[in-house]
Amino acid sequence: MRTLHATIFVVLCLAATASAQRNASPIASPPVQNTPPSQVGAPSVGGVPLGSEDMTPSPDAMHRLEIIRSNDRQKKMIADTDRLLALATELKADMDKTTKNTLSIEVIKKADEIEKLAHDIKQRMKN
Numbered sequence: 001m002r003t004l005h006a007t008i009f010v011v012l013c014l015a016a017t018a019s020a021q022r023n024a025s026p027i028a029s030p031p032v033q034n035t036p037p038s039q040v041g042a043p044s045v046g047g048v049p050l051g052s053e054d055m056t057p058s059p060d061a062m063h064r065l066e067i068i069r070s071n072d073r074q075k076k077m078i079a080d081t082d083r084l085l086a087l088a089t090e091l092k093a094d095m096d097k098t099t100k101n102t103l104s105i106e107v108i109k110k111a112d113e114i115e116k117l118a119h120d121i122k123q124r125m126k127n
Contacts, residue, residue: 076124077121077125080124081121083117084114084117084118084121087110087114087117088114090110091107091110091111094106094107094110095107
């Protein structure tokens with residue numbers, strides 16, 4: 001029971017963090033630049049043209065790729081924290097239906113799923 005309370009606490013903390021992140025201003029993407037005619041048909045990575053002949057991305061291309069990855073990571077974290085909040089709400093509703101002598105397998109599975117999802121979100125926040 002103590003673990004369940006701790007899990008619910010972690011879920012609520014992560015949901016609050018996600019809500020705060022959602023309200024924060026997003027990272028602005030750099031303006032899209034027209035490709036000079038000399039670079040039309042040039043090799044690219046993810047639509048970003050590569051720099052020199054040795055096929056290494058230019059610093060500007062690396063920066064744009066980093067922004068794209070960061071935005072994708074943020075969207076994934078928001079979706080996961082929304083899922084976490086929904087699971088926690090379902091768990092609370094399921095717990096309200098149980099008595100002190102009964103605990104269903106579904107409640108235990110849902111608590112395990114919440115714990116795993118919370119751990120995954122925490123690890124992504126650290127990286």
